[in-house]
Amino acid sequence: MVVSEGRPLRAQLQDFRRTPHRIAIVVDEYGTLKGIVTLEDILEVVVGQIAERGEPILSDLAGNGTLEIRGDVRLRDLNRELGWNLPENEAATLAGFVVGRHRGIPPVGQELVLDGYGIRILERRGLRLDRLSVRPPEAPPG
Structure with missing residues (x-):
């Protein structure tokens, strides 16, 4: 089709x-x-986001407020579930937000601070950001 x-x-x-x-x-x-x-x-x-059976959308990494999040998770869902304030008017997903703000696709291991959120690229498949760690502004660095 x-x-x-x-x-x-x-x-x-x-x-x-x-x-x-x-x-x-x-x-x-x-x-x-x-x-x-x-x-x-x-x-x-x-x-909204559809998770495969047994597939977590979010997982706690370090207990310091840093979360491991799939790149295709919608910003609206993150804001609603976690009380965050990521801008929903720039992109639909976390990966889209990162790519748009970075003005390109960051490599694995790259660390960014966007709107106060500490974001590290954990996994990338081709041009897609699959997993990222995100530390909200109020969480201590770790």
């Missing part, structure tokens, strides 16, 4: 419901490949 990048999510969700396809290739107006979209991608936009 091939879809236009401007296709509304609701229309694509309906197509996924009507057909056995659960993945679509996204192209721009010139037919250039822009990426892929899956049923899970759309559902996560609608209902």
Whole structure:
């Protein structure tokens, strides 16, 4: 299945419901490949982060307030669950926030301070930030 990048999510969700396809290739107006979209991608936009069974979204690293967080966790969910104040208007996910503020994809081991949050890149797969450690502003460095 091939879809236009401007296709509304609701229309694509309906197509996924009507057909056995659960993945679509996204192209721009010139037919250039822009990426892929899956049923899970759309559902996560609608209902929030979906964790695989047994897969933690957050895990405590050191007991000093530093958390290990998957890069695809939504900033809205972090703010709501942890009482944080990460800017939700710049990106949807933690990884998107880091990449946008860093203006590139930081290497594994890089440490950043963004809006007072200490962030270290723990794992990267290709161009995707998979795991990061985050220390909120009030937590002591560790």
